[in-house]
Structures are given as structure tokens and as C-alpha cells.
Amino acid sequence: MPTSPKRFLFIVQGEGRGHMTQAISLFEMLTAAGQEVVHVVVGRSSRREMPSFFQNRITCPLTGISSPNFVADKNNKSVKIGPTITHNLVHFSNYVQSLKMLNNIVKETKPDVIINFYDFLGGLYNGLYKPKAEYICIGHQYLAYHNHFPFPNKQGFNKNLLLNNNKLTAWGAKKLLALSFAAYPEDKKSGVVVVPPLLRKEVMKLEPTEGDFILTYMVNDGYSKEIESWHAGNPSVKVQSFWDKKGMPNPHRVDDTLTFHQLSDTMFLQLMSQCKAYVSTAGFESICEAMYLGKPVMMVPVQGHYEQACNALDAVQAGAGVSSESFNLTKVIDYLPNHQPIVGKFREWTDRCEELILQELLG
Template structure:
């Protein structure tokens, strides 16, 4: 039995659900997750993660994005400045990481795209080999096709990814589809989907599911709905001080993010309209639900996700939340089983890859 320690970026829901999925895979293979270190975000860590993660949880301060006043787009310049001002705090966080490493003595450290876990390796010798997990490492594959232009954004994304993976022995590159071969220490692997998703039986009811991780986009959905009141929308956001359920009209409802309710709505919807986070798109693809992806403004990584997912047959990409073209797309969409077949290979591929590190 090997001991694994997780370091998880708390900014994105996807990193948290990936950690839960890998926990189950490792436990089923006879291994143990001894601790989970979570880089704190301005977002509340979801209750489902705290409840279902079986290892001790510890939190530390980690870099975060800065958004505009409308909680829509990412401000790259202000993000860099804000995090540089917190250098002393992050140095203290790295000392915390060191103490936890010594306390738990893992055989392998698995980093779910937390920058400080990689930055730590710039200044210290880690007590165990590090493996990094994320779709971001698929973007480093030499055959990955980036959106046209965006030279500065591409440089900054790759800089962040390289620092996050500094001295990593293996990069497990999550991919929407198995269309690229392994390259050097990059191994192309399926998405990590939780058992709660894998156990769902999809059906189709007459509504569109909307999910926005930046609640400012909710106003765009409301504006579209006013022009299209006959289309039923079930939406999820994390707007502060908003009620648990808010009925804007008979056909427009906003819910605070709830794991079980969100998955049930995804199971039964006609299609999904969302920002271009990797995990939500994968869940929709697994359930055979077409997706309209709207990359978060200023987050180049999401533009890459959207282009890659479109290539894999997930759906369409839009610059805004005008849902009308998506309704037309739904008329001709034909689901495939490719994602299901790909995801089913995940347990074997992850266990084989990680056991080779031991």
C-alpha cells in the first residue's frame, strides 16, 4: 500500500472533483490518501468536497485571480500585482507545505494544479516525487492547437503551468479524447469523473441547464430570457447573498450551487450552457448532453478548453450568452459514446501510471 498526499487548487470546482475521483481510484487499488492540502480561494470550498474527502483536510493561502467589479472577466495585470503583494503570505504557505510533507511522509505527492506546490520545488527538495494532474498539461503537448494569436496570454499560461509542474516526475494530462499520443513525461489520460456522475442514467426533459462560475454572467442570461421567455432555463451560480432558489419568472430559476441538484439537472436537461471549465464540459459529454461554451473573459485557458472540446465533439463555442444559436444546434446534435468509452479506461491508466512512480 502506497501513501499519496494531494495538493489541490481550491479556485476551481473541477480540481476538487478530480481529487475526489482519484481518491476512489487509489482506494480501490489498495492505496491510501494520507492528507489533502487545499489552496484557499475566495470561493467557499463546497460542502460535498469536505464531506466526501476521507483524508484529513488542511488549508493554506494560495494565489487567486482578480476579477472586474461585475464579477465577469479575469484581470491579468491586477492578478499578478495582487499576488506579488502577498509574497510573504505565500512564503509562509510554503513553510506550511513543508511541515505537512514531513508530518505525513507520502510516497507520492499529487498536485492538482496548485502553483505553490510547484513553486515549493524551486526552493526546497520535496520528500517524495511529484505528479501533476490537469487539462493544462495537455495544452503543453507539442501537437496541441492553440487559438489564433494571444501570444502574451499563451506565454503567461505556459509560465504558470511550468512553475506549477516544476520538477514533476510525471504530467497526467487530462484530455477530452484520446487523439494525441504520450510525449516525454506527458501522459494523455481520460478525465477524472466522480462515481456520482458515472452512476447517472441520462434522460431528456424540456429545459436548458446554465452554469456560470462568475455570477456576473447571470445578468446576461436574464437579459436573453426577457427576449425569449418561452424557453425554460435552470441556472446555477454562486452569487453572494442570493437566495438558495430564486424564481425570476415561470421559466427562469437560479439556484445556488448544489452538487446533487446540479447533477440531477444535468442528467435531465436538453443541453448545457456554461463557461468553459474542463470538468463541467466533460460531465456533460459523458451524459451525452450537448454544450454551448462561453469562455470567461480574460481567462485564456478557457478559450483553449473550448476550442479543444469543440474539436472533440462537445458542442459549440460562443463569445456571449445568446442561447439562440444553441437551440438551433440542438435540432441536429447526435450524441456519441466516445467519452464514456474513454472515461472507463481512467482507473487502469491512472493506477498503472502512478504505481510506476513508486
């Protein structure tokens, strides 16, 4: 351990909640270890607001900047690769200004280490501006370099796109920390360090119970139509759901057994600890939270989002639950009697998180 604290700057992708909750966990882990996080920069798109739970937990200066992001279809469900490329090219001048803003922040704060939570602009900044600070990347996506990582079949183009995205975010990185659902065999050729998920301490303090409702979360609110459609045919099943749909009341009660909530870290975790099953678009972080709490999971990869298809396959392999092409909750209800608990094994892995990550960042 160094005798003087290191100064860290975070760059966080603001798409979904996963990268932000990872940043909160590492922020608190580093500060508890006597280190200093001098600034957090969040890459944002106009279609998402920065959640209040993130702003409340990050106690250092916090700045949002315009950053490349995915474009969804007109129903706000699937990812469209062509329009995504076009949109980001059209807005390239905005990203140039973001790079300049980020460079000014780096010059003012003089960090020793820049940590990027999978934001494209972070990789561009490090590759083009070549700051003196060490550049380290953290994300489940980097596990794709490991020779044991499972890829969906017959999607060569999308696989190459994911790997190229990884290269962009990690341009010039000194180290890649690959967050994983489970320990992987050593693979020195991969160039990645496999580490446990960055779970928040609040998750570890919860005492889970088995309630009578299913909890759902969708990164794109267009999937709410699927939930409402399923609910119309199964009105007796209680469903609590989280979204970030703008202009809607909070909560939005469809009826006595279906309610939509705006994102809230405390309520989300409370309901997660009490649900009988968790159904979500196939991000990484909330799946890990469910696994830690012993909740069976059904993952619905966002259409056209290859990374989520990989996440779902990897999580199923780790024993989290099942995957589905839609929010047909009947599938997870049918799965529940067959779920094999893995909570003990998963907790053993996640309990090593602080030890392994601080060793990589401070050792």
C-alpha cells in the first residue's frame, strides 16, 4: 500500500444503472481505504436523466458530458446499429467539446489514476490526449477477451463489434479489470484480470425474504408494453416494475397488482430483497444483486444489444436462472420450482471483491 493516497478520477457510462452503481461501490471502497476520488464524469445522452440516487451518493464534484450512446427503435426497445452509428457521427462535434471539457477537468484535478466504467469517450480521451495519469478500465465486457467466455452462436459481426467497442473504451489502458459472475480459470494471454462484481454494501446488509411478487426492471421503457400485455392475461400475479420513463407519475399504478416506479436505489433494493423472482433486461449489476440475495432471475437481452445476449448466456452458465426473448413472465414462474440455489458459492466469490480490486488499484 502506498504511504500517500492516490487521486482517482472516474469516467462513467450513464446508460442504465449498472455502471453507476459500480462507480458508487468503488467510490466508497477507495475513500474508506484512505484514497481520494477528485471528480466523477458521467457520459450522458439526452434521452436519460442522471438518477438522483447517483448524485446523492457521489460526494465529490460531479459533471455530466455528452457521450456516444446507443439509439433505440421508435418503441424504445431494441438497439439499432445503423442509426446508432449515424447519430454519433452527426453529434461528433458535441463529443469534441466533451473531450475538451474532460481534458480541462483532468488538468485541474491532476489525478494519478483515471478509471473508466466503459464509456466510449473515456477511451477516446486517453488515446488522443494521452494524459499522464494511469488509465484503468473496469467492466464485465472485458471478460469477452477470456478464452472461456461464452459467445452466442452465428453472430460474428456483432462479436467483432463488441470486441472493437472494448478496444475503443480501453484505448491505451494499463489494466483491464473484468467483472465476472464467477471465478474463471487463469488465462494470461487474455490480458485481463478477472475480479468479482462491485456490489454496494447496502446489498450485502439486506436480509432477503420470499414475497409474493415478481420484480422487473427494463433499461428501455418500451418493454413496459410487454409487461402490461402479459399482465392483462395474468392479473392475479403481483408485479413491481422499475423504469425511467419521463413524464410519468411516480409511482404509476396500472391496477392493484401492477405498479411502475421511477429508479430509486433504496426502494429497488428493498423490493429486490422481498421478491420471489427478478426479471430484467440483461445488464450485469442488478443480475449480480439478485444472485447475492438468492433470487432466481430471468434475463431479457435488449434486441440488437449483443453485449446483453452475452451477459444472459454467461449468467445462465453461472446458475443465475433462465433467459427469454420477451417479458413473458410465465417462463420464470415455470422455472422457479427447478431453480438450484447458488447463493453460497456466489457470496464466497463476491466477498473477495475489495481484496482483489484494491490489490490491483493500489498494489
